[in-house]
Amino acid sequence: MNEFKQKIFKLENFYRKKKRMPSFKELADLLRLKSKNSAYRWAEKLKEAEIIERDGQGKILPGRLFNQVSVLGTVEAGFPSPAEEELVDTMSLDEYLIENKEATFLLKVSGDSMIEAGIMPGDLALVEKGRTAKDGDIVIAQVDGSWTMKYLIKKGKQVYLKPANKKYSPIYPKEELNIAAVVKSVIRKY
């Protein structure tokens, strides 16, 4: 069964390098088979394992368990080993985090005004433009000329920005409060 994993590895390597799935001829070469038909049979097994899919034209597509990150439980629950074949779940980070690619941008966070919300300088904020912000959302806003990232607080008619750091005070916009984007996720890389 380890041989099976090796085939998956080869497939993923092909995909990473060529940015597409192989044809059956290419799959045969990849698995060191001498006929397309052998590759064809293997594809059936790989499909059953949900590593690949097939589309209407029979072409090989990446499947649910292809090239994705394994999602395990919580730390407290221990460190489950995914070797036992039954991966809890898998996902692509891009798909998980990005809903509307057109309006999504990454901003590097500077300053410590949101530090109590767990957003530190250097983090990447994934923001979405054009989305209407609700009370409690973290937003990218332009108040009286300058841009900041803060909590948006809507209390009845009053609207203001609240930092997540005791060192700073809430910002009550004198004139305009221009909300450019809503922070949808925060990414920190060590």
Add this chain to the structure above:
Amino acid sequence: MNEFKQKIFKLENFYRKKKRMPSFKELADLLRLKSKNSAYRWAEKLKEAEIIERDGQGKILPGRLFNQVSVLGTVEAGFPSPAEEELVDTMSLDEYLIENKEATFLLKVSGDSMIEAGIMPGDLALVEKGRTAKDGDIVIAQVDGSWTMKYLIKKGKQVYLKPANKKYSPIYPKEELNIAAVVKSVIRKY
């Protein structure tokens, strides 16, 4: 030039739905052209714009500027509009965050012991197994039977785990300190 963007959008939609790039016949249908050759010409332009690539067999592949998130500057620097065609940079989150897919897992964080490091309960920790941890790394470790996420501190011969929360005390392992994985990034979705 806006018509150009619409074509890119159609392409990205195709890719999202079908999980592969179109053939020239399919590209012609997609762009509502009546001949493959017209699609062929468009592909040349899309390649020049680095939206797509072509491989040795002439097949269409996603290019550098395909289906990626735009990276902008810092918040303080304002909110640059990427409409001005010169996107600062783009990237795929998967590629950015995951080095070694085989050893990478996502764990849901529970508990507040790392809260001062900006890691809150509910966050996703992207961890890599089998990597040797350095002093100061955040690690998933098994001390005396139970699993935790803590800073790893190596001071000479002494090795212990330090939480990022004043409420908790450092953990000096009595017997074994089994480091299962190193935390490489933290992801929070709102």
Add this chain to the structure above:
DNA sequence: TTGACACTAGAACGAACGTTCAATATAATT
């Protein structure tokens, strides 16, 4: 040894592939 079974090989099929060429339509320029 025999038979059943799982796997691989190899050839063959029509369809779809990337690419080229000549012909036509559309737009821009004189």
Add this chain to the structure above:
DNA sequence: AATTATATTGAACGTTCGTTCTAGTGTCAA
């Protein structure tokens, strides 16, 4: 209106595609 440039079309080419069929290989049990 005539001319040039640009974009699209449609047909044709060799190749590769997914798929099927038949034949061969080895393995294991009876």
